[in-house]
Amino acid sequence: MIRFTHTPPSSHQTMNNQSPITVPRRRPWPGLFASSSSSKALGTWLGEDANCMEHLLVHCANAIESNDATLAQQILWVLNNIATPDGDSNQRLASAFLRALVTRAANIGSCKILAAISTAATPSSLTTHSFSLMDLAAFVDLTPWHRFGFTTANAAILDAIEGYSALHVVDFSLMHCMQIPTLIDAIATRFEFPPLLKLTTVVVAAVKHAPPMLELSYEELGAKLVNFARSKNVSMEFRFVESCYTHGFSNLIQEIRVQNLIYGPESKEALILNCHMMLHYIPEETLNPNPSPNFDMSSSTRSMFLKEIRSLEPAIVILVDEEADFTASKMVSRLRSAFNYLWIPYDSMDSILPRNSKQREWYEAGICRKIENVIAEEGIERVERLEPKTRWVQRMVNSKFRGVGFGDDAVSEVKTMLDEHAAGWGLKKEDDHLLLTWKGHDVLFATAWVPC
Structure with a gap:
């Protein structure tokens, strides 16, 4: 739970420069708390603990879901x-949730008055920015959020490709191959005669405009990667494949299977599946509003995808994702x-940037876009469906994979x-898995798997 210091009201407060609820900040609190028992309880609670934003947001969400416009407007006014x-990091976080709740009222159609308010005064659109390749590299380097996965995955890949003359990396990531230059450099350093590197990057149409955006096309990006590999005396082939996560990337799986048939086992080619914060976009079982009482998790789209991957006999599968559960x-x-x-x-962010x-x-x-998707969207439009490590581990085991630990070199x-990076980031090991932490809280997990 995160607590906030309540600053006495002064002037007007805006959200993204446009307030969905325009009220003077010095105006007394609305005299609506006495109108119902829930309002009385809220008024009493606020008097005792005005700092707890999470409780305010939860009360507001419950009011919106129950179509209680009066109570919802009171809480939104306070928020x-x-x-x-x-403001500070806690205030900005709460502001993002506030925006998402108002958007939900408009999108879902609950709480009609709030929907009308949202339509009349829509907050300004979220900032979008297209990065140059160098700027994106610098942006990624701000925190370990992505570098943690890049580092652990590269270490696991290097250990897995010993003895192979070629490796085929299938990259499931929204990070525009930012992991690959360091992998190329590591291959060039480690091997006297580097293996051929084949890279297939997966472009998911439904989320390809998600941040961060890159100014380059994938054709241009591939050309730059091939030229960089050549400068390191590493032979490289690049291609990108558009695929659909709603069907478990079935067309991509079929393409990989065809390639395996073409080259055959005698090619000494290692198939690497590098899954960096992408698999949680595959629909999971809660997307079905009326699941069978006897529903088997192993029959879900995610589990079926993993079983298809298992049938390809990969040399290794690296799965990195955020340690949270957004599937309720x-x-x-x-x-x-x-x-x-x-x-x-x-x-x-507050520890490194003004x-x-x-x-x-x-x-x-x-992050605001992620919050809006989690809160304001439903059905197939809600794509941010994170699952915790324990559930992914069970899925991998059920799909006939076994975990392999990360070596001392990877940990080092x-x-x-x-x-x-800033003080506060940490690392811990659980069984064969590594976890990135911030101030002791689990942030990301990294796991590596081979066929049983």
């Missing part, structure tokens, strides 16, 4: 006054889970990388 989009069918439960996880990127930083604005715009490399 709009104290959850400032340009009830929006209020998702709000609690998201609020108690997504404070981490806001808090970590409040007027454009980089921080771009970074947090991406991660620790060295973390030394380059």
